[in-house]
Amino acid sequence: MVPFARPTAPAPQPSRPAYPAPAAHSTGPATIPAGHRFAAQPSQADSAAPAQPASRDDYAQIAGSIGPARDVPAPDLSPADAAANRVLDTLMKLGHRVRGVLDARFAGMKMTDARYMALRVVQDSSPEGCTQAKLAAALGQCESSVSTLVERMRTGKLVYRLHPKSDRRKRVLLLTDLGREALEHAEAARAEAAKELCVALSHEERDGLCESLGRLLAGVQQTDADAGRRRKVA
Template structure:
């Protein structure tokens, strides 16, 4: 008995299954990024823990030091690190008490206070950069130079997408999240 061989058609169910599989792939990729980032953060923190600094403090010192000419405000630091200003305020208070940073009046704008890395903070920053470089080199040695360039490009693209998504979430009010019964869609928050 000969079986009929009819061409397969895509049913609405198989399209749904494909989307579900694609969705699952996206979830797995993001989970992989999160696990990788956690492992890298742990390796970095372990490498310079004896200096009594973590990667968040390192990132703050690095940003403040990089823009020392014009001065770095707390709000600018918050923006560059993707943190809330209240979190940065707490971080800076602790770093100030540990004599890693100081707040000074801006030379360009007397109304503004800027952050500066202290001499002690700078010495720690330089030591941490060395440890960070060693850990980074060991971690990325598994990749070829071309793979590292591709990775940099992909990570920059993902970072931009995450920043856009965060920006949209912070500046757009919808009816559901607005306290006013007369809220308009797509109006930037005040």
């Protein structure tokens, strides 16, 4: 008969707290209490225990305070400046909506709003062609950003570069046959998107809105031009 050793009881393990207590003036990462509403979902074993509501002291343990300790004060604006703020808010929301509608219409066409605008600018510059600097100015971008866009369109055989006879040092962009065909399809898709976006406006309201936005755009472009001149002087 082979003797067996008597089994020994496992050594008791020290109980671990649910979360480490933050040290005073700690520089480590913030600790979120287990009962806090931003904490991870409890496990099945913990779901039986009722969650304790977070107190104001709990918020103090998380990188300062993320609780509703105080509201962010709104700036004190004149009626005209408050109206300008509302215009900006509306334009930002409208910009997201316009991009979403265009993306849906351009889906499957390998077309983006930036590529569409670039093709339009190049088309409007024919037959002389469009320089990269002119394209950047029309799109309101720097030449380095436009350079990436142009290379992608050249890779897609939508545009090509050539040296005009009048100035062999200059290079201009022109649409290829494939580029003109892509722009034609994009124009039709864009017309449908415009109809969808302006369905709630009458003909007169559309004209008035276009005039107001045109003045706003001219003012923004003038501000950008003045800032550019100031940077050059500095």
